[in-house]
Amino acid sequence: MKLVIAISKVSDGNMLIKSDKENPEVISNRKIFLEKNNIDINQTTLVSTIYEGNDFCRYHEIGTNEKAAGMFDDKVLVADALVTKEMNHALFLPIADCVGAVIYDTKKNILMLTHLGRHALEQNGGYKSVRYLIEDFGCKQSDLKVFLSPAPGVESYPLYNFDNRSLKDVTIEQFESAGVTQKNINVNPADTTKDTDYFSHSKFLKGNQQTDGRFAIVAMMTNA
Numbered sequence: 001m002k003l004v005i006a007i008s009k010v011s012d013g014n015m016l017i018k019s020d021k022e023n024p025e026v027i028s029n030r031k032i033f034l035e036k037n038n039i040d041i042n043q044t045t046l047v048s049t050i051y052e053g054n055d056f057c058r059y060h061e062i063g064t065n066e067k068a069a070g071m072f073d074d075k076v077l078v079a080d081a082l083v084t085k086e087m088n089h090a091l092f093l094p095i096a097d098c099v100g101a102v103i104y105d106t107k108k109n110i111l112m113l114t115h116l117g118r119h120a121l122e123q124n125g126g127y128k129s130v131r132y133l134i135e136d137f138g139c140k141q142s143d144l145k146v147f148l149s150p151a152p153g154v155e156s157y158p159l160y161n162f163d164n165r166s167l168k169d170v171t172i173e174q175f176e177s178a179g180v181t182q183k184n185i186n187v188n189p190a191d192t193t194k195d196t197d198y199f200s201h202s203k204f205l206k207g208n209q210q211t212d213g214r215f216a217i218v219a220m221m222t223n224a
Helices: 024-036 118-122 125-137 167-177 201-205
Strands: 002-007 044-046 059-061 081-084 090-095 099-105 110-116 144-148 185-187 215-222
Touching: 024 090, 024 215, 059 125, 081 125, 090 099, 090 110, 099 125, 099 167, 099 215, 110 118, 110 125, 110 215, 118 125, 118 167, 125 167, 144 167, 167 185
Parallel strands: 044 090, 059 081, 144 185
Antiparallel strands: 002 215, 081 110, 090 215, 099 110, 099 144
C-alpha cells in the first residue's frame, strides 16, 4: 500500500469553487494538479467546510457513492473532515489560512483528511479527530501517522485564545494530547503568509497577494 499526499502551489492555480455553479478554470486547475500526482478527479471527494452554526468538528465516512462529490461544484456533504477506507479514493481540501491534516492508520489502512482552522482548534479539533478514529473505527494511537500542511506563522496569525501561539503549535499539541507521538507527526514548515508558493487569505487582505485563491492538500491510498 502506498500513501499519496500532495500540496498544490500558486503556480497550480486557485483550487476553490465559491458557488454551486461549475467553474471551468478551477475544475481545470484541479484536474491538472491531480493528474500530476496520478489521481483522477472522478475518484476524488471534496472536504467542504462552512462557518455557519457552532459545530466545527463534523466528521463523516464516505464511500464509492461520494466519489467526485464537490469536485465540479460545491454541492457536497458539509464536513470538517472525511474518512475513507477505500483504495484509490482521494480526499481533497482547499485551504485559506488553516491547517490541513492527513491522518493515516498504518495497520487498518484508514485515511482521514481534517480541516483545522481557528474555529476547529478552539473546539479541540485535533484531539477530536483522533478520538473519532479510535471510537468509530477501532484505531490505535500508536498506528497513526499525521501530516500537516503549510499554514500561517505566529507572526501573522496568532491564536489569541491559545496564548498567541501558532496554528501548527496548537494543532501538534492537540494531536499529542490524543496520544499521537511526536515522531509520527510530520509538519510542513512553510509559512503561507511569507512563502509566495502558497495562497493565503490574510496575505490577500493585507495587499501582499493579488488573487484571493486557495491551495489544496490531497491524500489517497493506492496499491499502485
